[in-house]
Amino acid sequence: MAAVIETDKLTKTYGKNRGIVDVDLQVDSGEIFGFLGPNGAGKTTTIRTLLGFQRPASGTASVFGLDSRRDSVQIRSRVGNLPGEFTLEDRMTGEAMLRYFARLRGVESLDYARHLAGRLGADLKRPMRRLSRGNKQKVGLVLAMFHRPELLILDEPTGGLDPLVREEFLALIAEVRDEGRTVFFSSHVLGEVERICDRIAVIRGGRLAAVEPTSEIINKSFRHVRIAFARQLKNKEMRKFAALAGVDNFDHDSNSLSFTLYGNYDDVVKLAARHTVVDIDFERPPLEEIFMTYYADPQERGMP
Amino acid sequence: MSTANREAPGTGAAPLGRQVPAAAKLVHFIGHQLQLQVRAVIGWSLALGLYTAAMVAIFPSFSDLENLTAAIPEGMREGLGITDIGTIEGFLSAEAFSIVTPLALAFFPMLSLSAVIAGAEERGTIDVLFSNPLPRWLVVVGSFLAVAISLLAVVVIIGLLMWSTALLVGVDLDFSDAAAAVLNLWPLCMFFGSLALLCSAIFHRRLFGIAIPGVLLLGMYLLDVIGNLSEDLEDARVLSVFHHYGSAIEEGIDGSGFAGITCFAVLFVILAVAAFHRRDIYT
Numbered sequence A: 001m002a003a004v005i006e007t008d009k010l011t012k013t014y015g016k017n018r019g020i021v022d023v024d025l026q027v028d029s030g031e032i033f034g035f036l037g038p039n040g041a042g043k044t045t046t047i048r049t050l051l052g053f054q055r056p057a058s059g060t061a062s063v064f065g066l067d068s069r070r071d072s073v074q075i076r077s078r079v080g081n082l083p084g085e086f087t088l089e090d091r092m093t094g095e096a097m098l099r100y101f102a103r104l105r106g107v108e109s110l111d112y113a114r115h116l117a118g119r120l121g122a123d124l125k126r127p128m129r130r131l132s133r134g135n136k137q138k139v140g141l142v143l144a145m146f147h148r149p150e151l152l153i154l155d156e157p158t159g160g161l162d163p164l165v166r167e168e169f170l171a172l173i174a175e176v177r178d179e180g181r182t183v184f185f186s187s188h189v190l191g192e193v194e195r196i197c198d199r200i201a202v203i204r205g206g207r208l209a210a211v212e213p214t215s216e217i218i219n220k221s222f223r224h225v226r227i228a229f230a231r232q233l234k235n236k237e238m239r240k241f242a243a244l245a246g247v248d249n250f251d252h253d254s255n256s257l258s259f260t261l262y263g264n265y266d267d268v269v270k271l272a273a274r275h276t277v278v279d280i281d282f283e284r285p286p287l288e289e290i291f292m293t294y295y296a297d298p299q300e301r302g303m304p
Numbered sequence B: 001m002s003t004a005n006r007e008a009p010g011t012g013a014a015p016l017g018r019q020v021p022a023a024a025k026l027v028h029f030i031g032h033q034l035q036l037q038v039r040a041v042i043g044w045s046l047a048l049g050l051y052t053a054a055m056v057a058i059f060p061s062f063s064d065l066e067n068l069t070a071a072i073p074e075g076m077r078e079g080l081g082i083t084d085i086g087t088i089e090g091f092l093s094a095e096a097f098s099i100v101t102p103l104a105l106a107f108f109p110m111l112s113l114s115a116v117i118a119g120a121e122e123r124g125t126i127d128v129l130f131s132n133p134l135p136r137w138l139v140v141v142g143s144f145l146a147v148a149i150s151l152l153a154v155v156v157i158i159g160l161l162m163w164s165t166a167l168l169v170g171v172d173l174d175f176s177d178a179a180a181a182v183l184n185l186w187p188l189c190m191f192f193g194s195l196a197l198l199c200s201a202i203f204h205r206r207l208f209g210i211a212i213p214g215v216l217l218l219g220m221y222l223l224d225v226i227g228n229l230s231e232d233l234e235d236a237r238v239l240s241v242f243h244h245y246g247s248a249i250e251e252g253i254d255g256s257g258f259a260g261i262t263c264f265a266v267l268f269v270i271l272a273v274a275a276f277h278r279r280d281i282y283t
Helices: A043-050 A072-077 A094-105 A111-120 A133-145 A163-178 A190-196 A214-220 A235-243 A265-272 A287-295 B022-061 B065-071 B074-080 B088-097 B100-105 B107-123 B136-169 B175-183 B185-203 B206-229 B231-239 B241-245 B255-278
Strands: A003-014 A017-028 A032-036 A058-063 A079-082 A151-155 A182-187 A199-204 A207-213 A223-229 A247-252 A256-261 A277-283
Touching: A003 A043, A003 A182, A017 A043, A017 A182, A017 A199, A017 A207, A032 A043, A032 A163, A032 A190, A043 A058, A043 A151, A043 A182, A072 A079, A079 A133, A094 A111, A094 A133, A094 B022, A111 A133, A111 A163, A133 A151, A133 A163, A151 A163, A163 A182, A163 A190, A182 A190, A190 A214, A199 A214, A199 A287, A207 A214, A223 A265, A235 A247, A235 A256, A235 A265, A265 A277, B022 B088, B022 B100, B022 B107, B022 B136, B088 B100, B088 B136, B088 B175, B100 B107, B100 B136, B100 B185, B100 B206, B107 B136, B107 B185, B107 B206, B136 B175, B136 B185, B136 B255, B175 B185, B185 B206, B185 B241, B185 B255, B206 B231, B206 B241, B231 B241, B241 B255
Parallel strands: A032 A182, A032 A199, A079 A151, A151 A182
Antiparallel strands: A003 A017, A003 A058, A199 A207, A223 A256, A223 A277, A247 A256
């Protein structure tokens, strides 16, 4: 698949302050790419550099094979962007801004915009100053999507949306992918990213911590294991479980034990099979918990 | 929301829209900026238009204007460039077009143009604007042109209010003199406005976009006034834009002064384009 977004050791600093460091990204055509990280991790910096709002300190960024800075106007003509802090002139209505943006983009029909506004419940008639944060965000989503861009870049798009609208928005995003368009979705709401993203990048302290298909991130991660036995195990036998590679957070009582397991399922199953097992549970952790492991001290996770 | 038809209008996933030429984008951008400036145009026009109209209206009530001119100390007359306030042209030059109107009206383009880049960065609206395929130069040039048009509208309204008041109260104010007086404000005000645009493009702080041209405005005015009084500073007056501004209501528009000041305003815009092109956009 052709890369829509590609960065190579992309670095952006603000004076002595860190922005992003050596970010290598590749977002393929037709995928929903989740970009995860807490506030200040570098998500918005990455997006604003991709759109040519700021110049990289080093490294390169390209969108559709075009240079992010030199060809910024061409890139933006093919991109729909929802900034993280979506703000419009207070006196303007969504309708006025929509017509203005449509003229700048040469969009003659606003039928699709009205369709989007209807599905999201966006009020385009009232001035922005009279809209709540959530309602402003709906207008922002309509303005980002109304021209059916090849690439949608959404920075924290669900902030302020109520649950019903969020569901409708996620359905819209899935439809965008079904149409073969690409979505770059920055968020710190893990549940929605897990639901709709094909791949996830995790950014921590300005550096990419991981880029994986969503399913692999989940499958490659640890499991919470609980095993109950028919009879009480001796301490010596319990300690054999604790000594297995990949076992952490070990706990036990007279005839059951629990631990966190990083891989090495086979040894655990074989050791357990020496006893009469009455219950066994390999619980997949929620994405939130997986995500937090990327934010733990790397040495604590046994990483180099 | 959920009751809306889920079937999207149009066919397929093809992007909507077409390439828009830069000239057309510029026209749309200027149109939008003008729309945003309507209230400011009305406010500034009424405030300064009613002030100049009031000056015209009170002119007939002064019965002994020759003695009034003589009563003004000579130094003050020279400093402020007052020649003869016994005529409506001289009176308006002294009361409206030498100090109050140019000093006040210069703040209209200064406030408007400092709001375009640095102001939009501070308000957080600039990322939404630049999410559209707008080149940076277009935003700078389009903002300058929009304010230039708005300012022209303001001075025209001021001139019409002043001239129509003269007709009403029976003061003999020639239309061409009134037109020259107000049109002469345009390059002077745009000079400081485009300087505000340049500062806004460089510093991304609106405060600098107002403070720097504001201080220069007052400094140049004082230089011109003091240069009129002091032989030591007389040669330095050429550095003040007010020296080239003159008194158009009495002497007509000085073409070279008008063109020279306008050229500086355009130069500031070119520098603003270059400065804004080089720097990051902040939010």
